[in-house]
Amino acid sequence: MKMASRFSVVEAGPPIEVFALTKSFTDDPFPNKVNLGVGAYRTDDCVPWVLPVVRKTEQQIANDLSLNHEYLPVLGLDSFTTAATKLLLGQDSKAISEGRATGVQTLSGTGALRVGAEFLARLLKYKTFYYSTPTWENHRLVFMNAGFTEPREYRYWNAAERCIDFDAYVADLKNAPENSVIILQACAHNPTGSDPTPEQWEKIADVMQERKLFPFFDSAYQGFASGDVEKDAFAVRYFEKRGFEFVCAQSFAKNFGLYNERVGNLTMVFNDKEVIAKVKSQVTLVIRGMYSNPPNHGARVVSTILNNPSLYEEWKGCIKTMADRIMSMRKGLRERLEAKGTPGTWEHITKQIGMFSYTGLNLRQVEHMVKEHHIYLLKSGRINMCGLTTKNIDYVANAIHDSITKLPE
Numbered sequence: 001m002k003m004a005s006r007f008s009v010v011e012a013g014p015p016i017e018v019f020a021l022t023k024s025f026t027d028d029p030f031p032n033k034v035n036l037g038v039g040a041y042r043t044d045d046c047v048p049w050v051l052p053v054v055r056k057t058e059q060q061i062a063n064d065l066s067l068n069h070e071y072l073p074v075l076g077l078d079s080f081t082t083a084a085t086k087l088l089l090g091q092d093s094k095a096i097s098e099g100r101a102t103g104v105q106t107l108s109g110t111g112a113l114r115v116g117a118e119f120l121a122r123l124l125k126y127k128t129f130y131y132s133t134p135t136w137e138n139h140r141l142v143f144m145n146a147g148f149t150e151p152r153e154y155r156y157w158n159a160a161e162r163c164i165d166f167d168a169y170v171a172d173l174k175n176a177p178e179n180s181v182i183i184l185q186a187c188a189h190n191p192t193g194s195d196p197t198p199e200q201w202e203k204i205a206d207v208m209q210e211r212k213l214f215p216f217f218d219s220a221y222q223g224f225a226s227g228d229v230e231k232d233a234f235a236v237r238y239f240e241k242r243g244f245e246f247v248c249a250q251s252f253a254k255n256f257g258l259y260n261e262r263v264g265n266l267t268m269v270f271n272d273k274e275v276i277a278k279v280k281s282q283v284t285l286v287i288r289g290m291y292s293n294p295p296n297h298g299a300r301v302v303s304t305i306l307n308n309p310s311l312y313e314e315w316k317g318c319i320k321t322m323a324d325r326i327m328s329m330r331k332g333l334r335e336r337l338e339a340k341g342t343p344g345t346w347e348h349i350t351k352q353i354g355m356f357s358y359t360g361l362n363l364r365q366v367e368h369m370v371k372e373h374h375i376y377l378l379k380s381g382r383i384n385m386c387g388l389t390t391k392n393i394d395y396v397a398n399a400i401h402d403s404i405t406k407l408p409e
């Protein structure tokens, strides 16, 4: 007889859309299937890419017999956190030169969000956080699990015009209570691929200053968006120049292709360098009670590359390769849809930046793409441009055309 389990009270949690989609894709035997759902870079042969500079560095590390597997400090590898903080804030950052900025190694971008959020919830007793609608679907869960209790949304997207609904965005910030934490995606907004302009960032900063809101940047795509690491850091550096105290979760998953190594940094900028030692002692306790010490491998790879001028140049070449391929797929898809006269306007495909495009396909059209054409994309109509290749782009453009003409709004 089967014994009753104490765990039978556990209800199944909802599936995570992007992982469920990948499973359906993998199980589909159709030869021309396409996965536009994944959140990772693919080459034109539709396979993952180990950056050559990363491979080379890994080989060097493997051959370096002076390295060992001792624990890293709780706050991580110093040479990594210092280089990561400099990559974000820039060579001429005043916060760095005045000793007001610091970094803590984390488990990729998600870990940085979690550590930062838990620190703010525990130590500063912040309760309310705002995320854009739409946003990366994990922001809410991470902040709630970290101890925040008041999740709120600020409007971001005008679906009809396919652009940022800036008036609504600002209106929602104006209504936010003091000390609300505002999650701001630093560049290549996931999922819309649309960022505020420099003028709009200025206005966002004005309102945040006036309302005493706390900026929590999420930088998951530096360099990957435009191909230029300096350009993609604009918003964060602007907030530093405006004199904000803020934190920023940095991920090295996309721009180094180190997804499964979990390399991240939580950059923190303060007004007064005197607070740093105390803050770090408390972040140490947050991390000690969560996972104790970070992993070494990915951080050592990133640190080696960022701290070596010639490897750094090579790495910049690699991110340019990735960004350029994405841009050429954007151009190719737009050209094809326009040539076919697919109903709607398609300039948003080339205007949006980063890995994702918010196509504007509605739920019925998305379902048609999946069922009839074996092309997998998120229900929101978000596609990963890296899923497109010179071999499948015609097939995908035809399928989009078919879905829109068969199932008009």
Ligand SMILES: Cc1ncc(COP(=O)(O)O)c(C=O)c1O
Residues within 6 Å of the ligand: 039, 107, 108, 109, 110, 111, 136, 185, 190, 218, 220, 250, 251, 252, 253, 259, 264
């Ligand atoms: C906006 C955004 N933030 C954070 C992350 C975190 O990624 P990771 O934890 O892999 O660094 C992602 C990943 O897709 C993202 O899109």
